[in-house]
Structure formats: structure tokens, C-alpha cells
Amino acid sequence: MEGVKEKQGQLVFGLDIGTRSIVGTVGYLNGGKFHVLAQRSKEHETRAMLDGQIHDIGKVGETISQVKEQLEADLGRELTEVCIAAAGRVLRTVTTYVEHSFESDREITQEDVYSLCTMGVEKAYEEFQNSNTDTDMKFYCVGYTAMRYYMNGYQMGNLEGHKAKNIAVDLIATFLPDDVVDGLYKAVELAGLHVANLTLEPIAAIQVAIPEKFRMLNMALVDVGAGTSDISITKEGTITAYGMIPVAGDSLTDILVQHCLVEFEVAEQIKRKCRTQETIEYEDIMGLPQTIKASEVLELLDPEIERMTQLVSDTIKELNGDKPVSAVFVVGGGGMVPGYTEKLAEKLGIVKERVAIRGQEVMQTITFELENARKDAMMVTPIGICLSYYVQSNNFIFVEFNGERVKLYDNGKLSVTDAAMQMQFPNDQLFPRKGEALLFTVNGKTRMVRGEQGEAAVIRVNGDEADMYTQVHNGDRIVVTPSTEGEPAVLELGKLSELGDALQVYVNGKQISLPKTAEVNGHRENEFYRIGQNDDIRIRNSYTVKEIAEFLDVPLGADIRVNDTAAQPDTRVYEHFTVSWDMKNPLPEGSYADLPDADTEEDAYREEPVYGEGPVMQKAEAVAGEAAMTQGTETAAENGTASVTTQGTSGKQDEKYESVEQTAQSQSVSPQGPHPLTVIVNHSPITMQGKASYVFVDVFDYIDFDLGSSASAGRSIVTNLNGRPAQFMEPLKEGDVIEIYWKSMH
Incomplete structure (x- = not known):
């Protein structure tokens, strides 16, 4: 606050905004005594307040201005910050218990005690919200009192300075409706003052009246x-x-x-x-x-x-x-x-x-440094409001979020995220959104192609670039341009890896490449067909001898042999099979034209090969295996993406969905060659090198994260990518935000 004299403590301006009058007191704390330097009071000229609640904000603000100006004249200095107390017709209280443990014994600081009480207030507010769902009124915490402190399970009068591993507090928090608090803040702002601390009137009075x-x-x-x-x-x-x-x-x-x-x-x-x-x-x-x-x-x-x-x-x-x-x-x-x-x-x-x-008898620790000071029962609460400033810091701040004014309970660690939550800004508009995924089946097995990644939200605080973790202060202007949704997934039939490789067979001693073909929903389609949602695709992995002859545009001869075994025109030929017939003795024209069409027979399709072998997949299995042992459940992908279930420690996989993107990456090399990639892991940047592309599980090579059984005892692993559950084989991009940590299952 403004005004610090030599050999004086910090000046505190307390204002008792009462129903009949407004009383202002200015003083400082020194040597355990509060020194009153100035006091002024003025009664309301009209019934601007009733039952402790402001009815005419303008009139009350004007009276506050008059009291402030009188005090400034007495002190010879400007007053800019003030402590106030709230009363009201609807008071609610919540009593709660909260504790905090450290990794080892450490000396408890004043900041530790403050943080503990802040946790208690936040927990009390959560409990209050849960138990008052039947009202549309919005309540705010206007004060709290630490009833009892605990150190390592034992009650303690004052935690500060002691060494402890665990601290706790029984705390009583008080709540008043938003309109009561809002009216006080607006009246004070009209007088050109900023609220430095808000408390409850009985909390203030007891500071003086009952030592x-x-x-x-x-x-x-x-x-x-x-x-x-x-x-x-x-x-x-x-x-x-x-x-x-x-x-x-x-x-x-x-x-x-x-x-x-x-x-x-x-x-x-x-x-x-x-x-x-x-x-x-x-x-x-x-x-x-x-x-x-x-x-x-x-x-x-x-x-x-x-x-x-x-x-x-x-x-x-x-x-x-x-x-x-x-x-x-x-x-x-x-x-x-x-x-x-x-x-x-x-x-x-x-x-x-x-x-x-x-009245005066309870003011033994109050020193009045002014003539004709008032020392009766009416001065107990105004002085108590000043003393509350030293006991607790309980304040609200106001920020502007996308043009709207929002009030936040100031716990000293407010960020853009808190303002967004208070304004109920949609969470999915803060983080980049992927376009609609494409789901289809290939030979009866479900596949998925993810949509394109959208743009992240653009956040600015007071015109400067910011992010979700940027701290905010009173009066800050926050502008959030919502994130965008990426383009929906698109895939042409010819891009499937199964159709990318030809079928290699040997015909009469020569190697022949036969293109693979596919049916979509029972109809043969060309390579430019755009796959639709839930399409049923069947890949042909074989030809009949008759079809091979037709593809080569040569007559089919007698003495047909497949792998040196006598065969018929409708015998199926698979990868690397050998086929021969007597070229000099062609079969009569039309002798095999009416044979069954192989395209309608189930054995025209072969089960796909299994992808995902090698060191990267082994690493993913290790992480998934540890997660399965701690959680006892599947590590499921978001919106039906790849899920891996480990069985014991065998490392076997049950792949429900297989990503086409991963398959393509496992079979090709980026034309750009190896390049570095920087991502944010647990709020710190790391740079991965030596590869043309990177997947989520590569991160474990660059962080110190214990996956051993001792680390996982009673806990489950959490892996998030850009605010959502990640897949171990999911591709990474520059600037991705990753969280990896152990979470207690209790």
C-alpha cells in the first residue's frame, strides 16, 4: 500500500462501510501494536444501504470519496488501496480439513502456511458449490479462519519455523452472495480505490474485541x-x-x-x-x-x-x-x-x-496518535478491518476476458486458465482440434485415419503473446481467439499400403508383377476412389491362373501346373507362386470362359501381415506393459484409436485398430532425411534428433522417467498429448505439449 514512513510499518487504510455510516481508519503495525494515525467518519445522507447491503452504489461511492479525501488531507498523502469488510443477509459457512505432505522433513515457512490455507479455501468453495446446487445465486468466499493447525498429525498452535513432513489445517470459510461483494467493490472503485483485502465484519471485529x-x-x-x-x-x-x-x-x-x-x-x-x-x-x-x-x-x-x-x-x-x-x-x-x-x-x-x-477497554494494543480519538465500541470493527490485512490476504481481482469483466478469487497463482474456467470458455476451443477421423475396415479389420490437426488458440494478455499458464493480475485484458478444427481425414483407395505393392509370381520361368485390386462394399473400385466412413474394403491377394493369362493377354495352354502341381484354370495363385502351362498347346477358345469368378470367393482374400516390429514397438510395449500392470486395464486410444493390452510380461499385442499412418511410416523413409524436433515435456522443452519422423514413445529416450515396478507401486501412468490421452505410436509435431507423470490410484 501507499505511504511508508521511516521507522513505521506499512500503512493500512481500513474502511467500515456500514448501513448508517462509513468509518475510515489509517494506521500501521509496529512492535505488536497498531498505531492509528487518522480516523474519519460520515453518515449516509440517504438510505443508500439497507441490512448491510448497498442499494445505491453511486451514493455510497460518493460518501467513500468524501471520507477518503478527509483522511488524505489529515495524512498529507494519497490513498490508493483499502481494506474492507462485508456484511449481508445471506451468510453461509463451510468447515473443512486439508493437508499437504512434503517429500521429506523441511522447515515450514510463512508461504507454506499461506498455501495450506489457500488449499483449504479452494476445497471449502468446492464443497460449498457441491452442496448448494439448488440455488442460482453465485457466492464468493469473503473470509476464512484457521481453527486448528496440525504438524505430522499433532495439533500445533503455529506451524511456521517447525520442521515437518506433513501439515494440515481445520478451516472455516465464509461465503456471501455475489451481489453483496460486487456492490462493495464497485462503490470502492468509484472512489478511486483498489481493494487490498476483503474480510467479513465479525472476523474483523474479533481481531480487537476478543484477543x-x-x-x-x-x-x-x-x-x-x-x-x-x-x-x-x-x-x-x-x-x-x-x-x-x-x-x-x-x-x-x-x-x-x-x-x-x-x-x-x-x-x-x-x-x-x-x-x-x-x-x-x-x-x-x-x-x-x-x-x-x-x-x-x-x-x-x-x-x-x-x-x-x-x-x-x-x-x-x-x-x-x-x-x-x-x-x-x-x-x-x-x-x-x-x-x-x-x-x-x-x-x-x-x-x-x-x-x-x-470499547476502549479492549484497545490495550492500540495506540492513537491523534487528538480527540474516538475509542468506543463503534471503532472496534474499523480497526479490526485494518488488523485483518496482516492476518490474511483475501482478495478478488477483476480481469477482462474477451471483452467481458470477470471476477477471480486471488490465490496468488491465477493464470489464463482460471479466467477461462470462470467464464466457462469451452475447453475444446483452447486446444487445437483434429478434423473428423475416417473409420473403415480392410479385410474385416478396423482401420482409422486421423483428421488434420487444427490451429491452437491464440492468447494475448494486454496485447502480448501468452499461453494458458501465463499469470494474470488485476486489470489485465485477456483476448483468446478460439482454436480451429483441422480438415477431416481423406484417403484414396490407392494409398492403402496393401495396394502399393504388386503381387510377384513366376509364369513360365519369368517374374511377373500383378497389381492388387480391391472391392469396396461389394463393388470393385479404382485406385482414385475416396474412401468413405465405414466402408468395407476387401483386398485381393491372389489371382486365378485364368486371370493371369487374361492380364498377360496370352492364351492359356494345357498341362497347367502351380508350384509344380497339376492345376486348373480356376486354381488360385498367391505371392511367389510359380505357374506354367504348355504355350504350344493352347486350350480351345471359350473352354474356360464360364468358370466361377474368383472375385466372389472368400479365399481370394488373405489376412494382412502384422506391422509394428522393431525397437520402437518394443519400447511402446514396455511402457504399455507398465501401464497395464499398474492400472489393470487397457490403454485405450481416444475416439477409438489404437489400443494395446499386455498379457503378463509376454509383450503380446491385441491391436483393435491399426493406424494407416503408422503402417505407411514403417515402410517408407522420409525424403527429407533425419531432422531435429522440439516438443514441450512437463513444461520443459526437449529436442529429439537423428530421425526423419518421431512418435510419442520416442520421448522416453530423452527424459528421466522411472518405469520400474518400484516407481509404479500404487500408481498409474498418465500420458497426455496437447491436453488429451496420447497413443504410444502417435506421430509428433513441432511444438507439441506433452505431460507424463505417475498418478495415485487411491
Whole structure:
């Protein structure tokens, strides 16, 4: 924050934005004491706030500006950041437990404790969301309290400085609706201020009213403001619960407005003067002078005080396990009306001396460095707001995402990803998308050709190039151009590897090359046919003797022999078979024209060869085998791509789908020759060299990753490529983003 004097701590500006007035306090913490340098307050000129919630943001912002300007004049410096506290009619709390383990014993730092609490807040928010699916209201965490810390399983008062392998915390987090928080932020921004910390009003008040040395007792703090009564409970050295009810001082003032026929401001003065004057003079809305006795005022207010204290008593008991507390401290102007503390004690069933208004007597650690400082119960919460800044940093930031304003809970590690999630930006528009894959069968076996890879999303933060992991800060402008989908897969029949090689046979001692042919869905197609979705392709891997003669355009002679064995014109000839007939003694014309057409017979097709042998496939088997032993399931490909199941340690494969791209790569050499390829593995770049093309499994040659059984115990391997599950034989491209790590199965 702005303003650091020599020999002073950091200046903190706290603002209590109450229903009736706004109180500003500026000071600094030094030597365990908080030094108040300036304090100013101003009441709202209209009913701009009701029940702790802003109704007129412009009016409240204007009043904040006036308080800020008065403080700046007192201090002789500009104030740009402020700490605030929230109240509201709908308060929800979540109590949760979270722990964190280190690899070995280490000294716990303040950052470790902060990170632990941040984890707790995030877990509490997740639990809150899961248990409040029945409401359309959007809630935000406005404060938290660490109830108990644990070190290696044992309760510990303060973790910092200790050595431990495991730390944990019981934490209570408080949530308020978005409109409450949003109104506060907008009003503060109108006054030219940035929120440095946000807390809850009872959390702030308890910083001053109930010091830690008193928190071993089962006590309650009641902050009775104008619009809300905020409640917190302490027990066994910690704060155990928070509550809030929308009934406070204004409900008393409203009674006097009706009875005395006066404006709200006049009624407020009558209520305050009844504490110090026996007879109060005022002027009604007709302009007529009037008088009323203090006893009459209290008699008018008595039923409402009864109702208020009953509600507070019921809430205290509910928060304290359906039983009263041992003592109650009351702060705030609304609780200063005569008779309030006595009636609250009566409702709780405790002696009246144990319900008391707390003011100057609780400010032993507060030093006021200004003349005529106000030290009553109304100053407890404003000073507590300042002290909360040192205890916790709880803030929201606002960023612009594709032109829309979005609010993020600031955990100190916000990135573009967090903003995208908050805006519910589609995940598939962040990462490049492949075009539609082409699925078909070849001789009964399913094949797949992947679509072309699309372009990744283009991300800019404040006009500069960025990525999903770029950190963002308050006021940043994020622009995300969605990723694109690649072209759908296209393949011509002639590109199938099975049709690329001719059938080699020997006819009458000479080697002859016979082109392979194919049928698609029962019809013979040429090599330029574009394969369609779910086409059934049958590759012919044989010719009949008759067909060979027709292909060579020579007459078929008598004495037909296949592999030196007597044969017929319809005998099938496969790869490397030898065929001969008597060229000098041709068969009569038409003597074999009506023989069955071999194209319709099942034995015209031969099972394809198995691809994928060699060191690369062996490496893939090793990784897949380790994954299978840890997971006990198949390593399945996305959208029906290749899946490999290992059986024991034999390395046998059951290939459900076979990639045409992989087959082609295994049988050809890139015309470009070997070249380097750089990819990002676990956030670090690596460069692979020595090959014309690379597949996913090649990465394991360049990273230090233990695939042994000791590393895999109780864990499963995760392999991701560009944000999705990867295939071991999947081709890699320049700049691909890869994640490889072990994940616990528990």
C-alpha cells in the first residue's frame, strides 16, 4: 500500500462501510501494536444501504470519496488501496480439513502456511458449490479462519519455523452472495480505490474485541450495527463459527420514525440521545417543535429489543451446539441502546454481568496518535478491518476476458486458465482440434485415419503473446481467439499400403508383377476412389491362373501346373507362386470362359501381415506393459484409436485398430532425411534428433522417467498429448505439449 514512513510499518487504510455510516481508519503495525494515525467518519445522507447491503452504489461511492479525501488531507498523502469488510443477509459457512505432505522433513515457512490455507479455501468453495446446487445465486468466499493447525498429525498452535513432513489445517470459510461483494467493490472503485483485502465484519471485529488469550473460553462476539447483527463464537483457543442476522439498530430507528412522525435522521438522533438525556427535543415533519422523555422512547423500543435479542440468542445457541455461551462481548452502535445487554443475558440464561459492551477497554494494543480519538465500541470493527490485512490476504481481482469483466478469487497463482474456467470458455476451443477421423475396415479389420490437426488458440494478455499458464493480475485484458478444427481425414483407395505393392509370381520361368485390386462394399473400385466412413474394403491377394493369362493377354495352354502341381484354370495363385502351362498347346477358345469368378470367393482374400516390429514397438510395449500392470486395464486410444493390452510380461499385442499412418511410416523413409524436433515435456522443452519422423514413445529416450515396478507401486501412468490421452505410436509435431507423470490410484 501507499505511504511508508521511516521507522513505521506499512500503512493500512481500513474502511467500515456500514448501513448508517462509513468509518475510515489509517494506521500501521509496529512492535505488536497498531498505531492509528487518522480516523474519519460520515453518515449516509440517504438510505443508500439497507441490512448491510448497498442499494445505491453511486451514493455510497460518493460518501467513500468524501471520507477518503478527509483522511488524505489529515495524512498529507494519497490513498490508493483499502481494506474492507462485508456484511449481508445471506451468510453461509463451510468447515473443512486439508493437508499437504512434503517429500521429506523441511522447515515450514510463512508461504507454506499461506498455501495450506489457500488449499483449504479452494476445497471449502468446492464443497460449498457441491452442496448448494439448488440455488442460482453465485457466492464468493469473503473470509476464512484457521481453527486448528496440525504438524505430522499433532495439533500445533503455529506451524511456521517447525520442521515437518506433513501439515494440515481445520478451516472455516465464509461465503456471501455475489451481489453483496460486487456492490462493495464497485462503490470502492468509484472512489478511486483498489481493494487490498476483503474480510467479513465479525472476523474483523474479533481481531480487537476478543484477543487470543480469551479464546480458550466459550464466548460470543455480537457486532450490532445499523442493518445487521454479526456473530462469532470462540472455544478452545479458536473461532468455531460465524453467523449473521438482518436485524439491528435501524429496526429501532424505524419505530421512532413512525411514532414521532420525523425523518429517519431525526429519529436516529432521538435514539442516541435517550442514552444521555432525560428529555429529548425535536421537530416533526410539520415543522412543529416536540419533546419526548427517554423513558417513553425506551418503552416504545422495548418490544423490538426483545425480538432482536431473542434472534441473537437463538443464533448464538445454534452456532454453539444448541447451548448458551459463557459470556458475550457486544460492539457496534446498535448494541449501545439501554436495555440491550440485559435482555440478551436474560434470553441466553446467563448473569447480566457476563454480557457487556466492549470499547476502549479492549484497545490495550492500540495506540492513537491523534487528538480527540474516538475509542468506543463503534471503532472496534474499523480497526479490526485494518488488523485483518496482516492476518490474511483475501482478495478478488477483476480481469477482462474477451471483452467481458470477470471476477477471480486471488490465490496468488491465477493464470489464463482460471479466467477461462470462470467464464466457462469451452475447453475444446483452447486446444487445437483434429478434423473428423475416417473409420473403415480392410479385410474385416478396423482401420482409422486421423483428421488434420487444427490451429491452437491464440492468447494475448494486454496485447502480448501468452499461453494458458501465463499469470494474470488485476486489470489485465485477456483476448483468446478460439482454436480451429483441422480438415477431416481423406484417403484414396490407392494409398492403402496393401495396394502399393504388386503381387510377384513366376509364369513360365519369368517374374511377373500383378497389381492388387480391391472391392469396396461389394463393388470393385479404382485406385482414385475416396474412401468413405465405414466402408468395407476387401483386398485381393491372389489371382486365378485364368486371370493371369487374361492380364498377360496370352492364351492359356494345357498341362497347367502351380508350384509344380497339376492345376486348373480356376486354381488360385498367391505371392511367389510359380505357374506354367504348355504355350504350344493352347486350350480351345471359350473352354474356360464360364468358370466361377474368383472375385466372389472368400479365399481370394488373405489376412494382412502384422506391422509394428522393431525397437520402437518394443519400447511402446514396455511402457504399455507398465501401464497395464499398474492400472489393470487397457490403454485405450481416444475416439477409438489404437489400443494395446499386455498379457503378463509376454509383450503380446491385441491391436483393435491399426493406424494407416503408422503402417505407411514403417515402410517408407522420409525424403527429407533425419531432422531435429522440439516438443514441450512437463513444461520443459526437449529436442529429439537423428530421425526423419518421431512418435510419442520416442520421448522416453530423452527424459528421466522411472518405469520400474518400484516407481509404479500404487500408481498409474498418465500420458497426455496437447491436453488429451496420447497413443504410444502417435506421430509428433513441432511444438507439441506433452505431460507424463505417475498418478495415485487411491
